Amino acid sequence: MLTVKSFFMEMLGENTYLLHDETKQAVLIDCGVLHPQEKQAITDYVTAHQLQITQAWQTHGHFDHIFGCQWAYETFGVSPILHPADEHRYLHAGEELQLFLHQRVEIPVPSLAAYLADGQMLSFGNHDFEVIATPGHTPGGVCFYCASEKVLITGDSLFEGSIGRCDLPEGDMDTLVQSLQTRVMTLPDDVRIYPGHGRSSTIGHERTSNPYLIS
Numbered sequence: 498m499l500t501v502k503s504f505f506m507e508m509l510g511e512n513t514y515l516l517h518d519e520t521k522q523a524v525l526i527d528c529g530v531l532h533p534q535e536k537q538a539i540t541d542y543v544t545a546h547q548l549q550i551t552q553a554w555q556t557h558g559h560f561d562h563i564f565g566c567q568w569a570y571e572t573f574g575v576s577p578i579l580h581p582a583d584e585h586r587y588l589h590a591g592e593e594l595q596l597f598l599h600q601r602v603e604i605p606v607p608s609l610a611a612y613l614a615d616g617q618m619l620s621f622g623n624h625d626f627e628v629i630a631t632p633g634h635t636p637g638g639v640c641f642y643c644a645s646e647k648v649l650i651t652g653d654s655l656f657e658g659s660i661g662r663c664d665l666p667e668g669d670m671d672t673l674v675q676s677l678q679t680r681v682m683t684l685p686d687d688v689r690i691y692p693g694h695g696r697s698s699t700i701g702h703e704r705t706s707n708p709y710l711i712s
Contacts, residue, residue, distance in 0.1 A: 499624055499646040501691055502542060506535055510694050511561045514650060515539065515550075520622035523548040525575065526641065526650055527556055527693060530565030540572065550575055552621055553610070556652025556693060557638040558583035559665075560590035560604055567605045576610035578619075580630070583637030584609065586667075593666065613639055629680050633673020634661030640681065647688045649700070655681060655690060657698040660709045674709055682710060 504513045506529040513530060517523035523543070530536050543550065550573040555562065558579055566577050579587055586593065590604045615630035619641065629640045631654040638661070641650040653661035655677055663670040686701025703710055 499643060499648060501648060503691065503697075504530070504535065504538055504542075506530060506561070506564075507532060508564070509561045512691070512693055512695075513539070513565065514691060515542065515548075516621075516624075516650075517546065517548050518622040518624055521546070521548050522622040523550045524552040524554055524619075524621045525550050525569055525573070526554045527562040527652060528553060528565035528569045528577070529562050530568060536565070536568055536572075543573075552619070553577040554613075554619065554641060554650075555579040555583070555587070556640065556650065556654070557635040558585075558587035558590065559635065559653065560594045562652070562693060563587060563590055563606060564604065567607055570607040576607045578611045578613055579609055580613045580637030580639050582632070583635050584612075586635060586637070596665075613637075615639070631655075631673070631676040631680055633663060633669050633671075633676050635665075636667050638673075638676075642684070642688075647685065649681070649684065649688050649690045651681070651690050651692045653693040655703065655707075656692045656694060657690075657696050657703070658707055659695075660707070661693075677710060 502515045511529040514526040553575040555577045617628040619626045626641045688700040
């Protein structure tokens with residue numbers, strides 16, 4: 498059985514996810530931890546459930562989703578995997594953060610462990626996930642889909658009632674909407690989505706209520 502544990506990050510309300518199953522293996526997705534209490538919350542959960550974090554996955558490379566990558570590497574020994582189209586963004590996230598803070602902030606990150614590709618299958622424990630490319634929010638944006646558990650980690654591509662913003666560098670709304678319509682809205686209605694910000698939802702709910710996706 499797959500467990501999806503969400504951790505709320507104070508800066509921009511980012512959701513960091515820890516997925517694990519009965520094997521005690523776990524994967525950390527979009528590690529945006531920044532403050533000591535956020536790091537402690539994840540460490541305490543891992544310890545309490547006797548988990549072994551074996552992988553780190555990134556839905557995209559924006560700064561609020563990678564703040565904790567260096568910490569995760571130092572604490573758990575995992576380096577993230579990311580779509581190559583977002584590698585530059587990952588390596589230079591401080592430059593985009595400057596758009597918000599109006600000052601340069603360096604964000605240390607470990608070297609990537611590998612690159613993601615559309616259609617690639619990722620496995621941990623007893624579960625398999627398909628990488629679904631959903632460019633638009635960023636060129637390298639992806640979702641992670643577990644068909645057996647009907648779980649979709651959507652990052653900033655799809656939210657409850659909305660989609661990811663496309664006004665940041667290299668964002669493109671038309672591309673994002675097309676990505677979601679052709680790659681995500683084709684999934685079953687009862688697939689539960691876990692977004693990078695906000696509450697979870699279902700494909701069926703978004704199909705009938707999301708103003709960006711109603712055809």
